[in-house]
Amino acid sequence: MDFDLTQEQRLIVDTARQFATDAVAPGARDRDRSGQFPDELVRRLGELGFFALPFDEEWGGAHDTLSYALAVEEVTRADAALGITFAAHVSLGCFPFYAFGSAAQKERWLAPALRGEILIAFGLTEPDAGSDAGATRTRAHRDSNGEWVLDGSKMWITNGTRAAVLAVTARTQPGERGHGISALVLPADTPGFTAQPIHGKMGLRSSDTASLSFDGCRLPEDSLLGEEGRGFPQFLQTLDGGRISIGAMGVGIAQACLDASLAYAQQRRQFGQSISKFQAIQFKLADMARDVELARLAVLRAAWLKDQGRPFTREAAIGKLYASEAAVASALQAIQVHGGYGYVDDFPVERYLRDAKLLEIGEGTSEIQRLVIARQLGC
């Protein structure tokens, strides 16, 4: 076993950390308050080449999910809203184009997406098809001249109003559950397509979350992404990879909780000494450190398996489940360490809790992760 990073991986992580510290962290609170989408930061992440990290060198990448996970962690540590924008664009948006797209689709959409010139969103979840993704109601059929006609709606779509193009799942053949679902490429300027921002989110406020509707959207014949009827296994594969990035976000938030709590505990004095000298506080910090360490190992192992081309479904689910729960638990404890100061947004820890909660819900709830793990155990 070798737990050391390569020179390239260390350079990538150092770059991500420096970018996060210098460019991302300073505006994080203001963006959380205003909900202002971080266009400039997204553009700079693209310029740094970070969107290509998990993909082959042919696409400007490093074929390195491990350093991608570490980069997502570093960005999230500074601002989870930028973290999810990054993670969703790469793992959910770019990945299906990379894995299932035709040469023409890759050239037209993936190349600019990896350079950060456009965002790609993934339209899977529907108002009535969340955990039960097989219940997809959005439909597409071919008309007499071979064009696709898409009707339906999607919900909770990250980068939905910002994306230049979307991969949308729709039922294209009659079938039960996962059968007969396909993915289609939908340019955002297609007539009949609308994306509405969802307001009032608890956290991740400067990220873009949208509801989508498709009203007779006409798409060219070559709009299938991957094979017809293979949409269900394709998105399961996409979600497996996405879970690594959500796990990485959990590690980033938990680490941020530990950093903030340790700094505060060392500086805050009560009863004549630094509160970091009290065991009640020390135990909270120790628990956070344990959670960060274990969550990071679990997530990176899943990333490593993916890079080796080996099965990683179980490990990605474990990493996502553990890291997201660790982030929520750490954020609650971080607020407790800060006392009253933790309850207002002068300190970042209340934001960490609001942001972390989404990680137990998005890209498969904690309950779905447990189901995935149980199935992998053979239940």
Place this chain on the structure above:
Amino acid sequence: MNMLVLLKQTFDTDTKIVLKDGRISEDGVTMVINPYDEYALEQAIRLKEAGGGTVTVVCAGPARSEEALRKALAMGADEAVLIDPPADGDEYTLARVLAAACKARPFDLVLGGNLSVDNGASQVAIRVAHELGIPYVGAATKVEVNGGSVRVERDAEGDVEVITAAAPLLITAQQGLAEPRLPSLPGIMKAKKKPITKQTPADLGVDAPARTEVVDLKAADSSRQTKMLAGTAAEQATQLVRLLREEAKVV
């Protein structure tokens, strides 16, 4: 223009220095490119991007320095030279070694940092210029190249001094000369394939024993005491003067 950049790997500036057995411990320390050298490197890369040429990074340091060189290559340098210095060398030794490495290749400009943030001796670059027999301009805040002529603005204790000189010359970077870029992923991937030449002083024909000796190393006393003063402003001022005289013994 062919440029050489003298580069040293140093402790991250946030590092708490720990002495162990009379030496500075490197355990668990984050290492970075000496920030002044990084300004010099960025300046060289910008000159190359604007006017062509090559950037070669030259480093005399332990094997761990390879990481700093890899970053320099990822930022845009073309190649690197890493020389394993004698363990008991001093600034004189390093300057002789670096100068020998510089002489072994064509150059128009040598750039380095004004000082290193660890030892802070400001010795090596100026000694290299001496060994090479070329002009030296220290603490540059702006560098412009016009053909074979170089115009340098330098920080003269807060004033700006403007100097022009013909290449070849050696320039050291003042803080902020050129804000270093972050290496991009394509840069990092390209750097994998760029050469790092490893040499020893013997390869360069240099035998330059130290001329100085470190006799002792002590940690600076950084213990701080806080005392809160109470009362009216006048009372606090009286107390402060008394404490400065009687306890701190500074007035």
